[in-house]
Amino acid sequence: MFCEHKGKQSFCIGCQQIICEKCNCCSDPKKINLPDNDLNALCSRCDQTSAQLRCEQCKFQFCEECYQSVHNIGKFSNHIKIAINQELHQQIVKQLSIIAEFEQYSQDQMAFVLRYFDQIQEVLDRKKKQLIDTISNYQGQQMKMLKQRRNVIEAAVKINSEQSFEIPECLNYQKETFNLTSKEQFIEFILNIDFQKNLESSTVSPRRIHTQSSVRRSASSRKLESQEKIVEVCETFEKRKFIKQLCQSNSIQLQWTHSKQKVDYNLEMGIGMKIKGVEQFKQVYKGTDPQFTINGLQTKTNYKFRVQSIFENRTSEFSEILNLTTSQQQSVEDSLIISKKIINNDIQVQFEKPGLVLGTNPLNFGVWSWEIKLIINGIIEDLTASLVVGVANKQRKIVGTTLNYGYQRDSLVIKVLVDxxxxxxxxxxxxxxxxxxxxxxxxxxxxxxxxKNTHKGSGCKLLIQYQQL
Known part of the structure; x- marks a missing residue:
């Protein structure tokens, strides 16, 4: 049944379809109720002959003879009889089979359509992601270009002088000389740089032919032939950033960003005083090298630094202020294998058992020296006892010289110089x-x-004095 009604099903003889009682399948429907009798059933009364008639009121199937004998007299004579038509019944069964097959086909097609739409959704999601990535990359490129142009304008602002500047004819199609500030020259060149490229790539423009034969470029315009040169000028006056800072007890090493153009740098250090709330600085370095080491500092003290570039008597903006703190005075790490104490700025270390101890502060730059006095107390039971002096990395792998003190009776002095x-x-x-x-x-x-000693309590005592040269 093709409708959504839940009424009793019927079979239309005219259009050969199964419909409900509420639907009209054709212009002249002739509906009969679907029979629920069995074609192979026998007569309900004699149980010998095949049933040929069915009584609507009795709900039994009879042969012709038995039906006449039962319904011939009395109130049974008014019962409605229905002939059991085998051919019609087979048509109905065939229609029901077709309907079942159609329902199965519809379910299969619906599943196929759903899978197809799922595939379409996957393709749409993938295309959406590709489009978003493309847009993001384009935005990144545009932002990079805008940043370069902004840097050009910022660099131009640093130049305050006015000079006569001849605009190339390929940029403005006019043979005139303007009095422009350097800032306006930069901006004018930026705004026309793409137009100039398009003009040079054209092969049919008569104006291009005219400009190629008549343009006379001045010295100023030749300096601005390419965008790369503009970027170099931008880098010259861009705000510097500190990219490396190393702190030791009495010195600090700094490194900052630099440009391809050779410029001077002005490094300043805070003097620890403010005037009207503004930090005061003094110059500690001026030169072309983009790094510098400040020596002679106090231990465990905070210092402030800033740097700027200088080119042709013009200066860039100062960098952000960098705050650094020097480390404490070099000493020896605390360990269970030693006992230590400070005597007149010297460090006395007594080894209680064999093992390795390191200094407290790392050495990154500069020249360092320390003197070790090995004091022998009493008789050493292990004649192979030795002391290794040198430096070790973070993994505590030592490099240095080995001194045998097992047979020594006098003190030994060792000097270490590290560059x-x-x-x-x-x-x-x-x-x-x-x-x-x-x-x-x-x-x-x-x-x-x-x-290195096989006996506990070796009596090995060190007196260490550090110095930074």
Whole structure:
């Protein structure tokens, strides 16, 4: 049944369709109720002959003879009889089979359509993502171009002089000389740079032919032939940023961004005083090198720095103020294998058992030296006892010289000189009076002392004095 009504089903003889009682299938519908009898059933009365008639009131199926005998007299004579038509019944069963097949086909087609729409949705989602990525990349490129142009204008603002500037004819189609400020020259060139490229790429423009033969470029315009040159000018006056800062107990090393153009830099350090709420600075460096080391500082003290570029007596904006704090005085790390104390700015270390101890502060740059006095107390039971002096990395891997003190009765003096700028170390002792040299000392490294002794309580005592040269 093709309608949504829940009424009793009928079969139309005219259009050969199964419909409900409420629907009209054709102009002249002739509906009959769907029979629910079995074509192979026998007569309900004699149970011998095939049923040929059905009584609507009795709801039984009879053969012709039995039906006449039952319904011939009395009130049964008014019952309605229905002939059991085998051919009609087969048509109805066939229609029902077709309807069942159609319902199954409809379900399969619906599932196929849903899968198809799911595939379409996946394609749309993928295309949407690609479009969003493309838009994001385009926006990034546009922002980069705008940033370059903004830097050009900011650089032009730094130039305050006015000069005569001849506009190239390929930019404005006029042979005139204007009195423009340098800022206006930069802006004029930026706004026409894309137009100039399009003009030069054209092969049929008569105006281009005219300009190629008649344009006379001045010295100022030749300096601005390409956008790369403009960017170089921008980088010259851009705001600097500190990109590297290393702090030690008495020195700080700074490095900042620099441009391709050779310029001077002015590095200033705060003096710890404000006037009307404004921090005051003093110059500590002026030169072309984009890095500098400030020495002679106090330990555990906060310092402020800023830098600017200088080109042709014009200065850029100062960088953001950088706050740094120097480290404490070099010492020896606390450890369970030693006991230490400070005696007249010297560090006394007593090894309680074998092991490795490091200095407290890393060495990154500069020249450092320290002197170790090995004091022998009593008789050493282990004649193979030795002390390794040198430097160690963060993984506590030591590099240095080995001194055997097991057979010594007098104190030993060891001097260590570490040049972090040249990545080398020299250790001088009684065993190596001319100095034992080590190369490829790459920071950060720590002063290191390793006691090798098989006996606990070796009596090995060190007196250490640090110095930065």
């Amino acid at each position: 972090m700028d040249n990545k080398c170390m020299t250790i001088t002792s009684k065993m190596h009076p001319n100095g034992e040299r080590f190369q490829n000392i790459i920071g950060p490294v720590f002063p290191a002392f390793q006691n």
